[in-house]
Amino acid sequence: MSDDQTPVSPAEAGLEVAARTTSTSELPELEIVGVRHGAFSAVDGGDTSGFGGLVAPIVMPGPTLPPYGGWFDDAAEELALSLADRGVPMESAVEKVVVDRGEITFFVRREHLLTFATALRDEPALRFEMCMGVNGVHYPGDTGRELHAVYPFLSITHNRRLRVEVTCADADPHIPSITSVYPANDWHERETYDFFGIIFDGHPSLTRIEMPDDWPGHPQRKDYPLGGIPVEYKGAEVPPPDQRRSYT
Amino acid sequence: MGLEEKLPSGILLTSVEKVAGYARKGSLWPATFGLACCAIEMMATGGPRYDLARFGMEVFRASPRQADLMIVAGRVSQKMAPVLRQIYDQMPNPKWVLAMGVCASSGGMFNNYAIVQGVDHVVPVDMYLPGCPPRPEMLIDAILKIHDQIQDMKLGSNAVREQDADELAALTAAPTLEMKGLLR
């Protein structure tokens, strides 16, 4: 899934926003994050799928209101109580909660991420012992919230999975590091720094881990070029995949 | 003393070349540089079904100091390239390099920022073996072609003459793009 470079409002794209309806509570609310032109948003050559004229919205699930269903409500209640114990009201820590396809995601503000992680690890009713790493996401069109860091958590005692998502702006790409709470996140945070440029404050040694140490740029951002070279044959030269001619 | 390089040409030198070539190819110890999927096929080639031991190559030396043939099996990333060069430099002469698989030969399917587009950007290659991954029989075919190269390797003044001829041919050769014809 990829974004347009400039944010497009649904009205400009002439799209039906029937999905975004609050009249019936059964239909989930969707957020339109961008518009996709063509099958893979491949505007710079190489799209031979025939779907080049396709214009479609890129939707993400919108916020869910409580009750969430299942164990999610208990977890949310426990979190609210433990955050209040630690002096942080739930509304200021959590921006929104998204429940989609049986999975729950908490969008946490970065100032309260450490408190949230400590509560997840320490509260007996929560006990999320394992943090499965950090994944980075880049939404170039979403000014002020370009870089997301997604943390999946796993509770072995309760057999539950949960997701925490933290956003930060490209102009100020700092997120507190949770290595003091989950030490195994060390190399995952280094990888997210290497590929997205999110600086984790409080990390013991934040350096590039997969690219060479003096590599410029952060390769997995949406605006980073593919970096291929043209391939030479006898009598022909084929350009790299992102520079070939467009068929639409 | 370097007597090997100063031998005068003649029947004796040809016989010495044949014996030396036979000895060198008969026990060519590979240095494993198994990086990715091609390493699995290299392991399979060393296994009992496609046996490399019948060519004297079952002992894959981990240390480059004891190795003759470096089989670069797999994609070489930008971070790995200096390590590859250092290992190649630490091998004693005579040494040969086999680029196994398309990723080692030309970057393979990974035409991007992270992968070196062919290890001949880093080390001089004697044999390119395409395949993704090449079957063990293909690897053995490439190794046997290297054996033929080693058997015909010249010593002493013959080698000097051959190097001069190769250099002249390379200087006057047509660039790849000018070799028109079938798109092969």
Added chain:
Amino acid sequence: MSDGHLGPEPDVVPVRSVVSAYAPILVLGILAAGFAIFSVTATTFTGPKRYNRAKMDAYECGIEPTPQPMGGGRFPVKYYLTAMMFIIFDIEIVFLYPWAVAFDQLPLFVFLAMMLFLFNLTVPYVYEWRRGGLDWD
């Protein structure tokens, strides 16, 4: 006995057969050593000398080797002390072996002499123990 000997001739054991039992081993040793020496010297003479910096470096899986101090670095002296103590008490044990083997055939005097010997070595042992020579740090 026409040559004037007084009795039967003693059996002469030819010395050669004892030595000749070990002759093949000597030949093997010479051949092996000769092959090794020949290999090394022949390659020294015939091989070209193509050195580069990486060939002279230590092998460290392809990365630049960690710089070591000159002369291999200083060794802590406790390794030397441990070796010395081992030698001393090992020699003591060597001296105890014959006594242990022939113990039941030896008179009381030998027992007392060995006790004196052990006492002579126990005193320095207690000295070393109390001076901290047995502590690793």
